[in-house]
Amino acid sequence: MLIIISGPSGSGKGTVVRSLDPSRNYAMSISVTTRKKRDGEVDGVDYFFRTIEEFEEMREQGEFLEHALFVGNYYGTPRSYVNEQIALGKAVFLEIEVNGALQVKEKFNDAVLIFLLPPTMNELRQRLISRNTEDPETIEDRLRRAREEIKLIDKYNYLVVNDYVDNAVNEINTIIEAEYLKPHRNMSLLENFEEKTNAETILF
Amino acid sequence: MLIIISGPSGSGKGTVVRSLDPSRNYAMSISVTTRKKRDGEVDGVDYFFRTIEEFEEMREQGEFLEHALFVGNYYGTPRSYVNEQIALGKAVFLEIEVNGALQVKEKFNDAVLIFLLPPTMNELRQRLISRNTEDPETIEDRLRRAREEIKLIDKYNYLVVNDYVDNAVNEINTIIEAEYLKPHRNMSLLENFEEKTNAETILF
Numbered sequence: 001m002l003i004i005i006s007g008p009s010g011s012g013k014g015t016v017v018r019s020l021d022p023s024r025n026y027a028m029s030i031s032v033t034t035r036k037k038r039d040g041e042v043d044g045v046d047y048f049f050r051t052i053e054e055f056e057e058m059r060e061q062g063e064f065l066e067h068a069l070f071v072g073n074y075y076g077t078p079r080s081y082v083n084e085q086i087a088l089g090k091a092v093f094l095e096i097e098v099n100g101a102l103q104v105k106e107k108f109n110d111a112v113l114i115f116l117l118p119p120t121m122n123e124l125r126q127r128l129i130s131r132n133t134e135d136p137e138t139i140e141d142r143l144r145r146a147r148e149e150i151k152l153i154d155k156y157n158y159l160v161v162n163d164y165v166d167n168a169v170n171e172i173n174t175i176i177e178a179e180y181l182k183p184h185r186n187m188s189l190l191e192n193f194e195e196k197t198n199a200e201t202i203l204f
Numbered sequence: 205m206l207i208i209i210s211g212p213s214g215s216g217k218g219t220v221v222r223s224l225d226p227s228r229n230y231a232m233s234i235s236v237t238t239r240k241k242r243d244g245e246v247d248g249v250d251y252f253f254r255t256i257e258e259f260e261e262m263r264e265q266g267e268f269l270e271h272a273l274f275v276g277n278y279y280g281t282p283r284s285y286v287n288e289q290i291a292l293g294k295a296v297f298l299e300i301e302v303n304g305a306l307q308v309k310e311k312f313n314d315a316v317l318i319f320l321l322p323p324t325m326n327e328l329r330q331r332l333i334s335r336n337t338e339d340p341e342t343i344e345d346r347l348r349r350a351r352e353e354i355k356l357i358d359k360y361n362y363l364v365v366n367d368y369v370d371n372a373v374n375e376i377n378t379i380i381e382a383e384y385l386k387p388h389r390n391m392s393l394l395e396n397f398e399e400k401t402n403a404e405t406i407l408f
Contacts, residue, residue: 066325115387120397153394158385159392171385178382179364181375183319190357193324 001091006101007116008146010127017095027090035073066103098149115156121161161191205295210305212350214331216366221299223373231294238276262335270307302353319360323367
């Protein structure tokens with residue numbers, strides 16, 4: 001199962017995803033990037049670090065669920081890594097901005113889209129200000145963009161208000177548990193049930 | 205929100221619904237019936253007891269989400285009672301056999317359909333035998349019908365295996381919690397969010 005955690009810049013996607021319980025059968029998607037490795041970052045853990053040529057080759061081979069250019073560097077979500085983790089029976093989390101999320105949903109129809117909403121616009125503004133990394137104009141830009149993104153909420157499967165990180169994480173866990181109860185995620189159970197049924201019919 | 209608990213005869217629908225935590229914001233749908241009131245039964249609690257004429261009048265007025273004739277008596281699910289409870293903000297549970305469930309889903313597209321599955325066909329047979337109310341032929345009839353009903357599982361939203369009642373109840377609670385996180389069930393939250401947004405925009 002692929003779970004996409006998305007929402008406006010400042011909604012707290014990163015914090016929420018880092019707070020997910022690693023003892024559950026969860027895996028985090030790892031992005032491919034062409035940006036330089038920073039001190040302490042590990043290839044295959046923080047990112048898959050690749051050259052621009054390697055990245056473009058992967059893109060041409062259709063190996064990305066989504067990709068984007070950001071401040072002069074490429075970023076992409078590798079389909080193969082996601083598929084490997086899903087094959088291991090894991091719930092794979094992808095933390096991604098809204099446009100990328102809708103791109104992935106198109107290629108991966110079974111993905112579970114979760115929109116992370118800040119409690120109010122005012123709270124969102126405060127969070128962006130307290131980051132202390134963006135000038136007022138950029139912050140207003142992000143707020144305008146957030147308003148546009150919120151209009152796309154009906155394309156999502158679930159809506160989680162990130163008032164407190166623990167609440168948001170609990171709600172995400174609940175969503176995963178409920179999604180595992182969908183009939184189409186239990187076809188093997190049903191096949192076994194039918195097998196048992198047939199075996200019984202013969203014995204009867 | 206309307207939740208339909210359905211599944212084959214012997215899957216334990218009644219036991220599971222009676223085990224739901226009444227302190228949650230849950231309500232049980234009450235059926236209309238033309239059968240005689242038994243000792244201890246209360247009108248408006250166990251059933252709404254009505255005459256055949258009254259029942260037929262209700263049916264003609266389209267007041268039933270579904271209705272059926274069973275051993276010479278009519279049974280129906282009144283739309284008005286369900287709507288009243290939903291208007292009170294309750295999650296309304298309806299316990300009903302498979303054909304009725306699919307009838308209701310057609311009229312109430314937003315209903316959450318939960319299929320209650322016994323762990324195995326053998327367990328289902330044991331449960332039907334231990335009821336001690338049906339002859340072997342009737343039991344085999346019910347098992348055949350169960351096999352047909354299980355084929356309709358993909359029309360349901362969720363599948364809950366009723367191995368232990370407590371597990372099934374927990375899974376149903378999880379489903380309800382997740383359903384409350386669907387965007388279309390949070391339109392008022394989003395409207396308020398937009399209002400706040402507009403108020404802020406003006407103030408800014």
